[in-house]
Amino acid sequence: MGISETAVRRRVGKALRANADTVADRWVELQLAQDELRAGIGERELREEADALVTALVAGLDTALPVAQVVNAHEELRRSVIDLSLRRARGGATPTATSLAVLALKEAVLESVQGASDDAAELFAAVLLVNRLLDAAGALSFDTYVEGREEIIRRQSRQLLELSTPVVRLWRHVLAVPLIGTLDTARTQVVMENLLQAIQEHEAQVAIIDITGVPTVDTAVAQHLMQTVNAVRLMGADCVISGIRPPIAQTIAQLGIDLSKILTRASLADALSEAIKLTSDPVRQAVVRR
Known part of the structure; x- marks a missing residue:
């Protein structure tokens, strides 16, 4: 007669509960022995991770959830694996190393289970259960790592875009955005958001978009520029495009x-001169005050 899954879970959970500290210590030891698994994380933090995950494993095994669903459906266990994976993603570990770090827990758990039973059939059933449980944890850690890294990359890309499109206050009520490099849809959106926010904050009346550093202007780039100009006008400000060199003028x-x-000008200096005239225009000032 076979051993029921419930009985095996109970025995594995009992072994983990009785040897929680030993299992956690062994897992930390296994990770410290391989630098690629620890990803630069200190021993104290590894121990905190180990305590949290072992405790969550015990709690997960005490539920009525099927073994195949414990990792993903048990909130405490799922959160422990996710936190571990995201922490390692931020530390620069590879997804493979992160999964292997979780799977290294198998060895520590199996050592504990092996010492709690001499029955071969019972031990075999326990090994299968632990493998299924921690394989699911390894898969979750891999997926979480990938998603976490993608989010980090998106956030860094956004930050780089913002750094590459600064809004500069040149004069009272005059702002400028010096563009360098290719102007695509994503970058246009960042330029537009930052510029409109700055117009509101500084009560700007003129915004200069300088494209001296833009290597080429095609139909798509021109459309992006016109969208930005229209948005600036909706904010009640004038827009001047500067830096239109002869080759770009010819292409356009x-x-x-x-x-x-x-309104276009050949250089940023010409655009600034025009902006000062616009902000000094008494007729325009009267309209703005109204």
Whole structure:
């Protein structure tokens, strides 16, 4: 007669509960022995992770959840694995190393289970249960790591975009955005958001978009510029595009792009001069005050 899963879970849980400190210590020892598994995490933090995960394993085994669902459905256990994975993702560990670190817990758990029973059939059933449980934890840690790294990359990309599109206050009521590099949809959105926010904060009347550092202007780039100009106008400010060099002017003309409704100047200095005139215009000042 086979051993029931409930009985095996009870025995494994009992062994873990009785040897929790030993299992945690052994897991920490296994990770410290392989630098790629610890990902630069200190021994104290490894021990905190181990205590949390072993405790969560015991709690998960005490539920009525099927073994295949324990890791993903038991909130405490799931959170312990996710926290561990995200911490290692932030530390720069590889997803493989993160999964292997979780799977290293198998050895510590199996050593504890082996010492709690001499029955071969019972031991075999316990090994299968522990493998299923910790394989699921390893898979969750891998998925979490990948998702966490993607989020970190997206956040860093966003920060780089913001750093590459600074809004500079050149004069009273005059702002400028010096653009360098390619202007795509994502970057246009960041430029627009930062510029509109700055217009509101500084009560700007003129915004200069300098494209001296933009290597080429095609139809897509021109559309992005026009979207930004329209958004600036909706905020009640004028917009000047500067840095239109002869090759870019020629390209724009050849493409048939209509920038006639947009104020343009050859250099940032010319644009600033124009902006000062606009902010000094008494008629415009009267309109702004109204």
